[in-house]
Amino acid sequence: MDLKIGVIGTGGIGRDHIRRLTDVVTGAKVVAVSDINVDTAKKVAQKYGAKFYESGEDVIHSNEVDAVVITSWDPTHAGYVLECIKTGKYVFCEKPLATTAKECEDIIKAETKFGKRLVQVGFMRRFDRGYRALKNIIESGKIGNPLMIHACHRNLTHIPSHTTDMTITNSGIHEIDISHWLLGEDYESGQVLTVKQNRDSSDKLLDPQIMLLKTKSGVRIDVEVNMSSGYGYDIQCEVVGEKGTIRLPDPNTVLVRYNCQRSYEIYEDWSQRFIEAYDTEFQEWVNSVKNDKLAGPSSWDGYIACVTADALIKSRNQGKAETINVGEQPKFYK
Amino acid sequence: MDLKIGVIGTGGIGRDHIRRLTDVVTGAKVVAVSDINVDTAKKVAQKYGAKFYESGEDVIHSNEVDAVVITSWDPTHAGYVLECIKTGKYVFCEKPLATTAKECEDIIKAETKFGKRLVQVGFMRRFDRGYRALKNIIESGKIGNPLMIHACHRNLTHIPSHTTDMTITNSGIHEIDISHWLLGEDYESGQVLTVKQNRDSSDKLLDPQIMLLKTKSGVRIDVEVNMSSGYGYDIQCEVVGEKGTIRLPDPNTVLVRYNCQRSYEIYEDWSQRFIEAYDTEFQEWVNSVKNDKLAGPSSWDGYIACVTADALIKSRNQGKAETINVGEQPKFYK
Amino acid sequence: MDLKIGVIGTGGIGRDHIRRLTDVVTGAKVVAVSDINVDTAKKVAQKYGAKFYESGEDVIHSNEVDAVVITSWDPTHAGYVLECIKTGKYVFCEKPLATTAKECEDIIKAETKFGKRLVQVGFMRRFDRGYRALKNIIESGKIGNPLMIHACHRNLTHIPSHTTDMTITNSGIHEIDISHWLLGEDYESGQVLTVKQNRDSSDKLLDPQIMLLKTKSGVRIDVEVNMSSGYGYDIQCEVVGEKGTIRLPDPNTVLVRYNCQRSYEIYEDWSQRFIEAYDTEFQEWVNSVKNDKLAGPSSWDGYIACVTADALIKSRNQGKAETINVGEQPKFYK
Amino acid sequence: MDLKIGVIGTGGIGRDHIRRLTDVVTGAKVVAVSDINVDTAKKVAQKYGAKFYESGEDVIHSNEVDAVVITSWDPTHAGYVLECIKTGKYVFCEKPLATTAKECEDIIKAETKFGKRLVQVGFMRRFDRGYRALKNIIESGKIGNPLMIHACHRNLTHIPSHTTDMTITNSGIHEIDISHWLLGEDYESGQVLTVKQNRDSSDKLLDPQIMLLKTKSGVRIDVEVNMSSGYGYDIQCEVVGEKGTIRLPDPNTVLVRYNCQRSYEIYEDWSQRFIEAYDTEFQEWVNSVKNDKLAGPSSWDGYIACVTADALIKSRNQGKAETINVGEQPKFYK
Incomplete structure (x- = not known):
């Protein structure tokens, strides 16, 4: 049925x-x-x-x-x-x-x-084959405790109506959720660093931005959130553990040898990158x-993402790290 | 419905x-x-x-x-x-x-x-994302006329009942079809070369073997067909054109930095490698x-594969190249 | 003579x-x-x-x-x-x-x-073929203005006498100099973030640490400085520009297909990694x-590295970003 | 002195x-x-x-x-x-x-x-870091006996006076020597296959060509010798052993993310590729x-290369495999 x-x-x-x-x-x-x-x-x-x-x-x-x-x-x-x-x-x-x-x-x-x-x-993203493989390796214990995540979210370009806050609430929010999910623990604090402005980006927009997050156990996450990469839609994630590191696979495109280059295609947008997910x-x-x-x-995951994004935006506006307080995860959601 | x-x-x-x-x-x-x-x-x-x-x-x-x-x-x-x-x-x-x-x-x-x-x-394989991408690039004309295909088909190991002929009729047959399909033309001749025996393979088996094919326009295809790679299930294909070459993507597994190695997982068998296909x-x-x-x-494709495999087996047994004669492709199948 | x-x-x-x-x-x-x-x-x-x-x-x-x-x-x-x-x-x-x-x-x-x-x-490092190639590409203007550098310095393990400060003054100092050299501009401020402790590292040591640097024009540099990577000596550097990114090459070691893995050797220490440099x-x-x-x-470069390392150590001890003030670069050193 | x-x-x-x-x-x-x-x-x-x-x-x-x-x-x-x-x-x-x-x-x-x-x-080439690494791994026994070598020698383009024989005697001769050296054994027979003509190559030239070699113990070597790759100077070599395969490293050039591509530079000629060697x-x-x-x-190595090249040219002209007979290697040269 x-x-x-x-x-x-x-x-x-x-x-x-x-x-x-x-x-x-x-x-x-x-x-x-x-x-x-x-x-x-x-x-x-x-x-x-x-x-x-x-x-x-x-x-x-x-x-x-x-x-x-x-x-x-x-x-x-x-x-x-x-x-x-x-x-x-x-x-x-x-x-x-x-x-x-x-x-x-x-x-x-x-x-x-x-x-x-x-x-x-x-x-x-939790349904993407690559992120799932990362989570499996983390949970296997092979790389020991995760200590850091280095990530970046890069769009080829942004729509005219894109705002500085949307970088966090629309794009960065995926990173907030996926690191939380990969690590299986909550955030303690967060900060947004402003970066030298990309001249190809809108004047009204702070772009790119760097999100810094810290979990309760001390894991540090840094995420470049870049709405004007200029070259493609590119999602990178490296988890650094005590004994090794693991990196999200790039899409498996054809290796082309041409014009004095070995090259692989990078997709232009999220619809190609995450269609399987x-x-x-x-x-x-x-x-x-x-x-x-x-x-x-x-809903709990949605709540965490929302609270975290709010703290990050506040941090950017105030120029310092903000505490993220979501309380204990209810048993109902475990 | x-x-x-x-x-x-x-x-x-x-x-x-x-x-x-x-x-x-x-x-x-x-x-x-x-x-x-x-x-x-x-x-x-x-x-x-x-x-x-x-x-x-x-x-x-x-x-x-x-x-x-x-x-x-x-x-x-x-x-x-x-x-x-x-x-x-x-x-x-x-x-x-x-x-x-x-x-x-x-x-x-x-x-x-x-x-x-x-x-x-x-x-x-014709439904594999990677082979399709190869075909698209060939048909785009970007690399000019294809001139050669270098390929290999490697199994981790073989079942005890595997025979020398089965290397061609069960494994090599995929390569026969896919090169025919990628190039869009028929074969003219074929040859199998025997290779130094892998000591980990069965004594009764010629393993590995190399299949050589030549199309009517002169494109050369060489395929290592290896039933005892010893390390995994691995399918490789490089198409060499007049202006560049293109290579079949490996499955996009996680990049692991561990134990003084940067490494990617290779699958053990075809079921993982071609599940999407x-x-x-x-x-x-x-x-x-x-x-x-x-x-x-x-059916015409099935026929070509069958005739080609027969010629290759005969070539191996007789120690020289064999003509492959399938006649003109009927309009019905074009 | x-x-x-x-x-x-x-x-x-x-x-x-x-x-x-x-x-x-x-x-x-x-x-x-x-x-x-x-x-x-x-x-x-x-x-x-x-x-x-x-x-x-x-x-x-x-x-x-x-x-x-x-x-x-x-x-x-x-x-x-x-x-x-x-x-x-x-x-x-x-x-x-x-x-x-x-x-x-x-x-x-x-x-x-x-x-x-x-x-x-x-x-x-300024004499390493890879860093020089990065600098050439930056100076060619191909990727536009650099906006960010993501880097990491990972040792396999550290000597027993290694101290928390030495992570900055002995290892991090290379990163301080190379980013300064790649970008061709001075730093404005810096900060060190402490990270969850690696259990394989010494109890007396804060390890790993993350160095954050900001240049006068607003370029952001983040560097993982990790004395206990657990897997090898690994130096990574990605420069993110307005139109593209460039990444330091890994040493070109043999691609080995073995035991269900495609892998490349990672060196154990700096002497192999930088011997040519x-x-x-x-x-x-x-x-x-x-x-x-x-x-x-x-000498000016040595001075900048020294002042920057001092500021980073102070930042770590005080838990906030520190201003880096080196004055104008004398003409003599331009 | x-x-x-x-x-x-x-x-x-x-x-x-x-x-x-x-x-x-x-x-x-x-x-x-x-x-x-x-x-x-x-x-x-x-x-x-x-x-x-x-x-x-x-x-x-x-x-x-x-x-x-x-x-x-x-x-x-x-x-x-x-x-x-x-x-x-x-x-x-x-x-x-x-x-x-x-x-x-x-x-x-x-x-x-x-x-x-x-x-x-x-x-x-025997002094190239990559080939030496291949030889070390072969001699370590890690991949068992070598069974096959798949190689290619590709020039960006050729000089006007280049001849069909020079493809073997000038370019192919490096491949003849290096496989002989990697394997540490002599050749038994060789053959050259002609390939569909590259339209960008000279009409008077057979280009590309495929060299097939067989050693006394049965190892098979196939080498694409391509004077008009159209895209760069590219040397590839994969040694297939009983338990794994090893591949010659490409030069370690910068990874550039640009214009919807991840790419690495390929050199234009041998002088860049083999300067260190x-x-x-x-x-x-x-x-x-x-x-x-x-x-x-x-001198013995020079002699083997000369005799092998002669046999390959004869094979191409006669359309069948030729025996290569160099006799026993004198003790003097061992």
Whole structure:
């Protein structure tokens, strides 16, 4: 029996997820869509044989919908997630889970009260083959305790409306989540360092930035977050342990010998780099919903990312390290 | 509507394909199975909610079956394929298409007479991301005309029953097909060179062997076929063009710095190396059957591989190059 | 005519340089040696056909000596260098130039007063083929302005007497000099971050440490300085520019496919890693002395390294970033 | 005491060796030169403070000359080498030792009669760090017996006067020597395969060619010899053993991330690729002459290369494999 899914938000990422759920993922069917842009939503509904609904709430409450995917405008995420919890439906929410820590806390309270994990947040890197291999090696103990992570997140270029804060909340947030996940521990403090401005970047933007994070056990993470690498979309991560280091694989592109160079292609954007991770993310989510046991990134993970991003932004504005205080992870989320 | 598939042969590779069609591929459902090992087939039928049939012919003729997958014992392939053509059903046949050139010719005749391509042969490498990238670059013209291919096929080790001929017919056959496909042209002659014996290999086996092929336009292909590499499953391919060369990517495993080495894992066998290629192969086959238009490796490709392997074995036994004569490719298969 | 060289200090590094000047470098001859360990110095003198002198001062003042190499105990460096300047002889001084900023300033004053550069400091990385290639690419403008340097200095393990400060003054000092040289600009501030302790390192040692540096134009440099990498001697450096990044090459060791791994050897210590750089350093020094025009690292570079290391140590002890103030670079040293 | 060297032939390679012997190699001095181009030779003599001689024989017989370097026109090599043996002087002869097997045999007879090795042939690859590392690993036994070598020799492009035979005698000859040296055994047979013509190569030239060699124990060597790679000067070599494979390192150039590519520079010609090997070759030759004990490639190695090249050319012209018969290696050369 296919899992019947309602999708709220039929913009670019929403349509890509609908295509994925239809053509790539097995065992799922998109049956309901809505969007504030009614025309787009209706066209998508028609194309995929789904039903159009006037509002996200209608999608959530529809008897035809088993589980919900939220890909709408960021500020609407928290409200839809809370509604899903109220109706006891599984919900996959693209990051961010919410735009304020307070909203995240509300979600955590509601979900805890409901008594079963219903929410998964779209941190797709956890489903990337490379990051999973890193985590497996860390957990094997082969390199001893991790001591440092050196990472970088580089976009080829940024959209005109990109802001200094979005570097942290949209791009850096993936790094916040993945280091937390790789290390299996919480952050104690964080800092953002400003860097000499790239002349090819917007004048209004601080770009690049360096995020520094420190975990409770003292692991240091440094992340270059660079919206104007000028050369491609490039994600790097090296975990330094007591006995060795491990590095995230680059995509395995063809080795070309040409024009006095040995070279490998670098992708231009995230959609090529992480397409497999997205596919795996949704397949595993569908499987886990059918098995009634969520395993992916939780509301708690969404909360940590939100609080950490807030601290980093404050640090940048104030020019010093900030304490990150998320309290103890509730048993419910362990 | 899911494509209803009957699988003939529920050995290791058959069961893996059933799992794949069920859990990974979208739009397909395995509804019928049979095997000479009745117990196994019944268990598989039960596990996947399929129906057990007494014979392969029963599977083929079942009204519930839209398309057939053949993963039975090699010598039975040709017979089942011919039966599928007779009933006008699409059939996916694991390599080899047949064990003799004569059988391949019979299949080609029958399929041509039927008037529509029904047969796809299991040369999964054509669905590997790396080989596809090589083909794209060749076809882009970037490296000019291909002039040579240097390749190697290395197994970690071989099963005790492996024979000198099987090196060509089971392993080398993938190389025969993929070079033919990459270059888009037919072979003119071939030769097998014997090599100093690996002491870790069986005494009864000539291992490794080197296959030399020459296409009609003069492209030279050399392939090390090595059943006892001693270190892993490793597939290498470099295409040398007039202006540059391109090399098949290695799987993108983690870079580990440890114990005075920078190292990357090499897989132990083909199932890890080509798992994605198998997944893609079946998804595209299911899609093309549903669209009533086959695009994968054809009976003609199966025939070429068979004739080429025969010539190579004869060359090895006679100690000189052999002509490979497959005639002109029929329009039907272009 | 060979340049006649006197060497003060015949410990390990001194003897290695004497061998280098004798067997590798052309146009030089070691004619004089001294050491507080008289026996060793006499043996070395005999082996290389040089004359033993009772004191470093005697070496410096000898009429037979054209130029001096100082490889004695760190605290004696400044005194010998000043004596060389007084006698107007060229002097190659192993790093550090001096152990205090004050001594460096005295040397700069004396040399400036003398009116010609006489002093070269042993920052051998500037002669490494890889770093030189990085500098060439930076200066070509290909990657635009450099914005960040990510570097690491990893030793396999450390000697028992290694101290927390030595991590900065002995190992980190190379990184301080090389980033300064690559970027061609001075530092504005620096900070040391402490990191979770490596359990394989000494309890008395803070290890690893992270050095953060910021240049006057805002370039950020982060350097992992790790005395207990556990796996080898490994020097990494990536320069991030506005349009691309460049990375220091690893030594070009053999690619070994073995035991399910593709691997490259990593050296165990600096002597293998930088042997060519040392050879080039001394050949170029000898050539420049003969041409009466020094080009290598100057007293000013030694001073900057000293002041920067002091600031980093202070920063670590005080837990915050420290200003680095070296004033304007005198014309004399440009 | 510097070794006093006479150089016969002051063309491009001769002048480069004179520069090397003067500026790079320690313990040597070029004191005598001659060339059929008298003007050039006189200029070189003046530049390096050497004496000009009217003839190569005069250089050889000069009392001021301890050892001779031959970099004259190929057909004159054998005569000068024989003259050196007659006078009992060490001689370094650029490859080829001679242009006929008969001349090589004469040299071997004369040298054997003289009773001490005097001749070294300029196979500089044996002094390349990478090939030496390959040989060390082979001799360590780590990869078991070598079974195959896959190699390629690629030039960016060729000079207009380049001929089909020169591909073997000028470029392929390095591959003939290095495989022989790596494996430590003689060849039994060889064959040249012609390949589809590169349209960017000369019409009069067969280019590329593939050399196939088989040693007495059955090791197979295949070498692409490609005068028009179109992209750079590229030397590749993989040795396949029973338990693993080893591959010659590429030059360690900077990793550049730029324009959607990760790339490494490939050199344009041999002078960059093998500059270190040439330096090491001459330093070791000078050292061994001073120690009165030659260790580099011998007349016997020159003879094997000559006989093998002849057999390969004959094979290409006749279209089949040719036996290579060099007899037993004399004890004198072991």
